[in-house]
Amino acid sequence: MxxxxxxxxxxxxxxxxxxxxxxxxxxxxxxxxxxxxxxxxxxxxxxxxxxxxxxxxxxxxxxxxxxxxxxxxxxxxxxxxxxxxxxxxxxxxxxxxxxxxxxxxxxxxxxxxxxxxxxxxxxxxGELAAAVINSGPLSVDFAYRRVTLDGSEVALTRKEYAVLAVLARHLGRVVTQQHLLKDVWGASHADDSHYLRVVIGHLRQKLGDDPAAPRFIITEAGVGYRLLEH
CATH class of the missing domain: 3.40.50.2300 (Response regulator)
Incomplete structure (x- = not known):
């Protein structure tokens, strides 16, 4: 380019x-x-x-x-x-x-x-291939599978980290529910959107992200989610 x-x-x-x-x-x-x-x-x-x-x-x-x-x-x-x-x-x-x-x-x-x-x-x-991706004060380190917020590590479950990692690798872009479900839970769970809603809810709680005024995770209604680029 x-x-x-x-x-x-x-x-x-x-x-x-x-x-x-x-x-x-x-x-x-x-x-x-x-x-x-x-x-x-x-x-x-x-x-x-x-x-x-x-x-x-x-x-x-x-x-x-x-x-x-x-x-x-x-x-x-x-x-x-x-x-x-x-x-x-x-x-x-x-x-x-x-x-x-x-x-x-x-x-x-x-x-x-x-x-x-x-x-x-x-x-x-080549940003999407980076080892560390940042969304403002939120950092996802793929090499160490570690997430930090304002420099402090955030304890995530395996599924929570997996969902956040997919969103981070598509930073600023919409990721469909089906994409996330297939990547994290497998193709047989492509329609189990309630799994995803629960994990997104837990992620928002741990990141202190208000869904009404999000800093990090945006809901694209009926389609999927997007991790904001700051």
């Missing part, structure tokens, strides 16, 4: 949305490639070699979910889905198909730009 001017490919059939995103991204130093449909978007992704993709799902020639599936056959470029579809099923399908994050329209431009920064930083710095 270019350190001076990362390239963002915006695939959206709404000209006004593309213009708004282009102005906002260019103002922050990004180069922008635009596409109004799925087939052209895939071609632009191959030819323009963008550093990340912003993808709408409601495209005129093919569904954005299909664009995502085809893109993932040959590219691991970070993808932020930006769609009016707010249903749980659409979000889960996109995230499980390889989207790195999902935002619904209408959206706040500052949050959008923050999520773009997270995805570009992770893609360009």
């Amino acid at each position: 270019s350190s001076n001017q990362p390239t963002v490919l915006v695939i959206d059939d709404e000209a006004q949305i593309r213009k708004f995103l282009r102005i906002s991204l260019v103002a922050k130093g990004y180069k922008v490639i635009e596409s109004a449909d799925g087939s052209d978007g895939l071609a632009q992704a191959a030819l323009g070699k963008p550093d990340m993709v912003v993808l709408d799902l409601g495209l005129p020639d093919m569904d954005g979910q299909q664009v995502l599936r085809e893109l993932r056959e040959w590219s691991q470029v970070p993808v932020l889905v930006l769609s009016v579809r707010a249903g749980e099923g659409d979000k889960v399908t996109a995230l499980d198909a390889g989207a790195n994050d999902y935002m619904t329209k209408p959206f706040g431009i500052q949050e959008f730009l923050a999520r773009v920064r997270v995805l570009l930083r992770q893609a360009g710095s």
Whole structure:
């Protein structure tokens, strides 16, 4: 990725949305490639070699979910889905198909730009492979399987640590309930969401994280969880 001017490919059939995103991204130093449909978007992704993709799902020639599936056959470029579809099923399908994050329209431009920064930083710095990942005063040390908060070690059960470790490795990104359940409990427990809710509740208690005003773990209703990047 270019350190001076990362390239963002915006695939959206709404000209006004593309213009708004282009102005906002260019103002922050990004180069922008635009596409109004799925087939052209895939071609632009191959030819323009963008550093990340912003993808709408409601495209005129093919569904954005299909664009995502085809893109993932040959590219691991970070993808932020930006769609009016707010249903749980659409979000889960996109995230499980390889989207790195999902935002619904209408959206706040500052949050959008923050999520773009997270995805570009992770893609360009190798941050996800780090031995230690930090979320403000919270630190997860993978080598020693140790979690500290404000420098003090937090005693976690094996499952609590495992859930937090998955969230930390996807810092700033939404992780679906199914992903967490399969990773921590195994594929046979992919629908046992109550296990996950209990563990998340215990984690919040031990981290002093108020679910109404969280510092660390954000609930993406009906979809999954996200560990905030500070």
